[in-house]
Amino acid sequence: MRKVIIAGNWKMYKTQSEASEFLMKFISQIDEAPEEREVVLCVPFTDLTIVSKSLHGNRIRLGAQNVHWEECGAFTGEISANMLTEMGVRYVIVGHSERRQYFGETDETVNLRLKAAQSSGLIPILCVGETKQQRDAGEAERVIINQLKNGLVGISQDKLVIAYEPIWAIGTGETCEVKEADRVIGLIRAQLTNPNVTIQYGGSVKPSNIDEIMAQPQIDGVLVGGASLAADDFAGIVNYK
Numbered sequence: 001m002r003k004v005i006i007a008g009n010w011k012m013y014k015t016q017s018e019a020s021e022f023l024m025k026f027i028s029q030i031d032e033a034p035e036e037r038e039v040v041l042c043v044p045f046t047d048l049t050i051v052s053k054s055l056h057g058n059r060i061r062l063g064a065q066n067v068h069w070e071e072c073g074a075f076t077g078e079i080s081a082n083m084l085t086e087m088g089v090r091y092v093i094v095g096h097s098e099r100r101q102y103f104g105e106t107d108e109t110v111n112l113r114l115k116a117a118q119s120s121g122l123i124p125i126l127c128v129g130e131t132k133q134q135r136d137a138g139e140a141e142r143v144i145i146n147q148l149k150n151g152l153v154g155i156s157q158d159k160l161v162i163a164y165e166p167i168w169a170i171g172t173g174e175t176c177e178v179k180e181a182d183r184v185i186g187l188i189r190a191q192l193t194n195p196n197v198t199i200q201y202g203g204s205v206k207p208s209n210i211d212e213i214m215a216q217p218q219i220d221g222v223l224v225g226g227a228s229l230a231a232d233d234f235a236g237i238v239n240y241k
């Protein structure tokens with residue numbers, strides 16, 4: 001059975017007080033959502049403590065946005081898997097397009113981060129997706145298949161989530177046509193050996209398009225940026241029909 005996972009990615013937004021304010025409004029709004037829907041918040045490192053305290057005893061799972069491959073060492077600005085698991089983190093985003101684009105992540109570093117996450121018991125959310133230029137050149141499929149092939153070397157498909165995020169749809173308000181997102185996710189699934197991997201769609205997901213997205217047969221969940229920052233919007237997404 002493929003698990004439905006609705007994950008928010010706060011990126012570099014929200015101080016601790018803003019995070020608490022969000023949770024106060026958000027938690028009570030998702031009581032009615034079916035229990036089997038996993039709700040994850042991937043928050044900045046500085047919010048992990050406060051969010052993990054406020055989540056104690058409720059259904060939200062804690063997530064981070066990156067993890068280094070070494071257990072410790074002279075890696076200024078990085079964070080290790082053990083530092084995250086000790087705080088109750090269950091999920092970690094790996095290879096987000098913003099990391100690839102602005103911070104030089106490659107399929108090789110993504111692969112190392114995936115390995116480190118899994119060996120500490122974290123469930124990585126591996127992000128893949130093409131740029132507008134690649135799509136227009138008819139290269140989307142090749143790019144995605146390569147990201148998967150190189151990123152997943154030696155990675156278990158048991159504790160793994162994949163997010164298909166076409167880069168041109170991230171933060172632009174321009175959602176990928178749902179049938180096309182579903183088709184690409186089917187293609188991603190065809191590259192995997194485990195048929196039960198949850199594959200999410202990400203890119204301008206909002207309360208107004210979530211029902212249509214989740215109605216697609218291949219799409220098992222969503223990774224939400226902008227619309228996960230407002231409690232009402234993210235609750236609207238979690239409570240999809």
Ligand code: PGA
Binds near residue numbers: 173205224
């Ligand atoms: P968006 O971001 O929902 O703001 O488009 C998605 C993401 O970057 O994961």
